Amino acid sequence: MRDLMSNIHPVTVIPPGTAPTDNTAIVSSIVDRLGFGSVTFVILTGTLADADATFAVKLEHGDAPNLSDAEEVPDALLVGTEALAGFTAADDGKARKLGYVGGKRYQRLTVTPAGNASAANLGAVAILGHPVNAPTANPPG
Template sequence: MRDLMNQLHFKPAFAPVAAVVDNTAQVSTILDVYGFGSAVLAVVTGTLTDADATFALTFNESNDPAMAGANAVAATDMTGTTALASFTFADDIKCRKIGYIGAKRFIQATITPAANTGNLFVAGIWVQGHPASAPTTNPPQ
């Protein structure tokens, strides 16, 4: 069996919170990709209680730790697409993922609801791989 645990590092992206019942954008934590050769955002939905809401994911990058001057990640710097990482009211208890292979040091994602009058339950985690130094710390810091 191959060891995967010591090759991955995890950081919270979207912490679980009470349901969002409006169209307030959910903004992830900012991930510093320094020391890792790859990063993935994994998102999990809960029960979405609206009949027509959509939830669009956008992905930004910057060399500034506060995301100053951030720009949208180019399609060539993603594995997957923002369309595949987005979801609708019909995607109860599903996972989505999008990867980053760009050259900027910091990344951040936003989930923007539209027509949401029900409950949005969402959580997410950053997964970093290909560490410059292994094994990665446990528990992750």
């Protein structure tokens, strides 16, 4: 069957239209993977106004619900790379993705601008997949 919708659960982790005007890191909400075997983060860019800006991406994981034990995810546990998930001001209206295959329950995404002095519109969604119970709810809870 070709039904992907019933086997994923999207969660907004950086609200659409988040628009930092400096180099402050944008830290996502924490994703709880309980009941799902996989997670992929999708970063969506809007207008990135500062021509010199770059945006680095980092993924952390841990077992504590508040990620007080957070550590950067080793490259071996990523699907794709943090470098490929990063972007520049030339990437208006693009999507980037980064997957996680580790065994920790909680994950958090951080996007860190450099050289950014104008509004940089972006957002991110965590797509939880391989549910223990399918179909997943629609609309997602």
